[in-house]
Amino acid sequence: MTKNEDRTNKLFEELVPASGKAENLAGELVRAMGRIAYRFYNDGDQVGIGYGKETCNPAARFLIHKGNKEVSDLAAAIWGLHSEEAYEKLLDLLAGAVADYVEGHPELRALPTIDMWDLRDKYEDVDDWEDEEDEWEEDWEEDGEDW
Numbered sequence: 001m002t003k004n005e006d007r008t009n010k011l012f013e014e015l016v017p018a019s020g021k022a023e024n025l026a027g028e029l030v031r032a033m034g035r036i037a038y039r040f041y042n043d044g045d046q047v048g049i050g051y052g053k054e055t056c057n058p059a060a061r062f063l064i065h066k067g068n069k070e071v072s073d074l075a076a077a078i079w080g081l082h083s084e085e086a087y088e089k090l091l092d093l094l095a096g097a098v099a100d101y102v103e104g105h106p107e108l109r110a111l112p113t114i115d116m117w118d119l120r121d122k123y124e125d126v127d128d129w130e131d132e133e134d135e136w137e138e139d140w141e142e143d144g145e146d147w
Contacts, residue, residue: 004096026108048080
């Protein structure tokens with residue numbers, strides 16, 4: 001576990017309830033960061049890619065819209081990034097940026113917030129893996145190959 005992951009985990013324990021949205025903006029920022037990290041490290045989901053569109057996009061969108069410039073820029077940078085190595089490095093930087101923002105701005109603990117899931121886009125946040133498989137199958141068949 002990196003130093004940044006440790007920092008966000010401690011903030012998570014302090015600010016995020018066992019279920020549902022956090023009571024304040026600080027907690028929901030940490031919750032969104034935790035969601036993205038959890039899905040990557042436990043299931044391999046990445047923002048903007050395959051099933052990660054369903055599991056991570058709303059959390060990343062929340063960070064983009066509700067974080068400071070650094071948080072927003074880093075959350076945007078991981079969107080659709082296929083390299084797992086690069087994604088993991090940026091994810092650690094994002095965790096540090098979220099922790100810095102929350103720790104450096106105690107007023108965020110007093111600000112009300114929306115649920116990160118309220119930023120779900122029902123058209124964009126859908127796993128398109130089956131569509132990609134169909135396209136690969138069509139390409140394969142066009143080349144005269146058979147499964």
